[in-house]
Amino acid sequence: MGMAVSQKILANKSKKDRVDFGEIVLADVDLAFANDITAPISVDFVKKLGVDVFDKDKIALIPDHFTPNKDISSANQCKVMRDFVKEKDIPNYWESGEVGIEHALLPEQGYVKPGMLIVGADSHTCTHGALGAFATGMGSTDVGFAFATGKSWFRVPESIKFVYNGKRNRWVGGKDLILYTIGKIGVAGALYKSMEFSGDAIRELPMEDRLTMCNMAIEAGGKNGIIEPDDVTFEYLSERGVLKDSYEVFKSDEDADYSDIVEIDVNEIEPQVALPHLPENAKGISQIGEDIKIDQAFIGSCTNGRITDLRIAAEILKNNKVAKYVRLIVIPATVDVYKQAMKEGLFDIFLEAGAVVSTPTCGPCLGGYMGILADGEVAISTSNRNFVGRMGSKKSFIYLSSPAVAAASAIAGKIISPDEVIR
Amino acid sequence: MKFSGRAWVYGDNVDTDVIIPARYLNTSDASELAKHCMEDIDENFVKKIKKGDMIVAGYNFGSGSSREHAPIAIKASGVSCVIAKSFARIFYRNSFNMGLPIFESSDAADDIKDADEIEVDADRGVIKNLTTGKIYKATPIPEFMQELINAGGLFGYAKELLNK
Numbered sequence: 001m002g003m004a005v006s007q008k009i010l011a012n013k014s015k016k017d018r019v020d021f022g023e024i025v026l027a028d029v030d031l032a033f034a035n036d037i038t039a040p041i042s043v044d045f046v047k048k049l050g051v052d053v054f055d056k057d058k059i060a061l062i063p064d065h066f067t068p069n070k071d072i073s074s075a076n077q078c079k080v081m082r083d084f085v086k087e088k089d090i091p092n093y094w095e096s097g098e099v100g101i102e103h104a105l106l107p108e109q110g111y112v113k114p115g116m117l118i119v120g121a122d123s124h125t126c127t128h129g130a131l132g133a134f135a136t137g138m139g140s141t142d143v144g145f146a147f148a149t150g151k152s153w154f155r156v157p158e159s160i161k162f163v164y165n166g167k168r169n170r171w172v173g174g175k176d177l178i179l180y181t182i183g184k185i186g187v188a189g190a191l192y193k194s195m196e197f198s199g200d201a202i203r204e205l206p207m208e209d210r211l212t213m214c215n216m217a218i219e220a221g222g223k224n225g226i227i228e229p230d231d232v233t234f235e236y237l238s239e240r241g242v243l244k245d246s247y248e249v250f251k252s253d254e255d256a257d258y259s260d261i262v263e264i265d266v267n268e269i270e271p272q273v274a275l276p277h278l279p280e281n282a283k284g285i286s287q288i289g290e291d292i293k294i295d296q297a298f299i300g301s302c303t304n305g306r307i308t309d310l311r312i313a314a315e316i317l318k319n320n321k322v323a324k325y326v327r328l329i330v331i332p333a334t335v336d337v338y339k340q341a342m343k344e345g346l347f348d349i350f351l352e353a354g355a356v357v358s359t360p361t362c363g364p365c366l367g368g369y370m371g372i373l374a375d376g377e378v379a380i381s382t383s384n385r386n387f388v389g390r391m392g393s394k395k396s397f398i399y400l401s402s403p404a405v406a407a408a409s410a411i412a413g414k415i416i417s418p419d420e421v422i423r
Numbered sequence: 424m425k426f427s428g429r430a431w432v433y434g435d436n437v438d439t440d441v442i443i444p445a446r447y448l449n450t451s452d453a454s455e456l457a458k459h460c461m462e463d464i465d466e467n468f469v470k471k472i473k474k475g476d477m478i479v480a481g482y483n484f485g486s487g488s489s490r491e492h493a494p495i496a497i498k499a500s501g502v503s504c505v506i507a508k509s510f511a512r513i514f515y516r517n518s519f520n521m522g523l524p525i526f527e528s529s530d531a532a533d534d535i536k537d538a539d540e541i542e543v544d545a546d547r548g549v550i551k552n553l554t555t556g557k558i559y560k561a562t563p564i565p566e567f568m569q570e571l572i573n574a575g576g577l578f579g580y581a582k583e584l585l586n587k
């Protein structure tokens with residue numbers, strides 16, 4: 001019996017010829033990272049052990065959640081991280097002004113390569129599987145363990161293969177494919193499992209959209225999301241100066257053992273919206289029925305804060321105004337995205353439309369600060385979670401969508417299809 | 424080790440945002456976090472519970488973010504353990520790392536009613552409903568987890584590994 005790509009990477013990193021489902025392995029980690037919320041506990045772990053980090057270059061510390069610091073406590077948390085970075089002289093640290101959301105920043109800056117084993121103290125670490133790495137989120141203590149030892153333990157997951165065939169409809173991107181998929185299998189549909197995305201439609205998909213898909217593997221309970229590297233991957237890497245001989249490409253065997261194979265006909269998929277309060281409440285936009293008025297639209301986050309996302313939003317917002325009493329918040333995910341958007345004149349379009357544009361941060365995605373929702377308010381968000389209270393009041397309502405739907409809805413003041421703005 | 428207390432029953436997909444909302448994540452101080460435990464699913468949770476009580480829930484408990492603050496908050500609030508149909512995987516390993524005992528049992532999760540009195544024999548994985556007299560068995564934990572516990576958690580295990 002062959003092995004699936006996730007299995008192969010875990011076998012390689014634990015120096016074994018093969019690993020089987022359920023087996024627990026201790027494997028070598030290629031990259032371990034934490035953010036301003038999760039790092040203090042990881043740092044504490046290393047300090048208590050009284051050791052050095054295992055390899056400075058294989059560690060990254062990213063203050064992205066509350067940057068620039070929103071209050072005294074979060075400033076203190078960042079300080080713990082910054083002091084540690086100074087003390088251990090860790091190169092991979094970005095201060096406000098350089099920092100972006102970890103899952104957008106690391107691939108963009110060429111830190112993520114095929115075949116790597118990546119652990120991050122953030123659940124959306126699964127994003128990095130889009131480049132053919134095995135990447136999974138863990139708690140701070142586990143990541144502290146990796147910082148100190150260079151290792152982490154893994155229970156080898158079964159894989160589910162998702163095969164996407166057909167042609168994408170207009171306005172349908174990675175976000176719609178993944179929302180549709182979660183709608184189909186549910187928020188625990190891939191619990192403990194690896195989600196392998198494949199098929200013609202994935203081969204056609206730009207890297208940004210692949211990152212969006214893998215980003216939300218966790219929203220189906222998945223341990224990781226992964227896409228086998230192909231020309232799209234290689235080009236993305238070479239644009240970032242990542243040399244071809246600096247990584248190893250793993251692919252699933254023909255006879256790999258999958259716990260399930262899910263075929264998805266992409267022709268059938270229209271722009272998706274996930275209704276409160278679970279990502280699995282995904283529906284095609286034409287299926288929502290009633291008018292859903294919104295108070296806020298948010299375009300950003302590690303799911304949809306990349307340049308292609310902002311371009312689509314700008315295309316729709318151009319020469320349009322945000323509806324009265326609606327706040328549109330746009331947050332580029334990284335400084336490079338920010339600069340590029342500025343260069344392309346996208347900010348002019350956003351500001352003309354009446355949007356707020358912020359410097360890179362997680363912002364309202366996790367309801368920490370900037371764009372908190374009041375009681376009874378409704379938001380459409382390009383982020384990944386619409387849990388109760390996620391963006392503020394526990395009496396607020398979050399709908400998840402692509403940037404195209406969010407931008408169109410901001411203009412209309414209610415959830416609509418981008419087709420209603422641009423025919 | 425044995426735990427006993429009242430069951431507080433919740434549904435499926437209890438996520439880490441309701442266990443401990445992000446607005447309180449500007450600290451990792453356990454007693455601070457405990458004050459807001461389960462606040463967004465049950466406003467008076469912290470006031471109502473007594474030391475030793477347990478949370479009983481459906482499938483996918485602890486889904487969502489990787490925040491260790493979730494098991495920390497539960498443990499510090501005085502809850503002795505969580506019984507659920509299934510746990511989200513990051514929460515599962517975080518709970519071990521944070522020393523919050525968790526038990527997977529579909530039968531128990533289906534059967535136990537709010538306010539039932541429960542006793543859990545942690546070593547044997549046996550859950551007893553003192554109100555109804557029913558007994559349930561929790562899924563045994565993987566051998567490796569037992570090794571971890573024996574080594575004194577991840578910290579002890581790291582020490583062993585680094586001294587090799």
Ligand code: SF4
Pocket residue numbers: 065101102103122124301302303361362365366383384
């Ligand atoms: S953007 Fe949102 S989901 Fe992504 S890392 Fe930040 S808080 Fe988490």
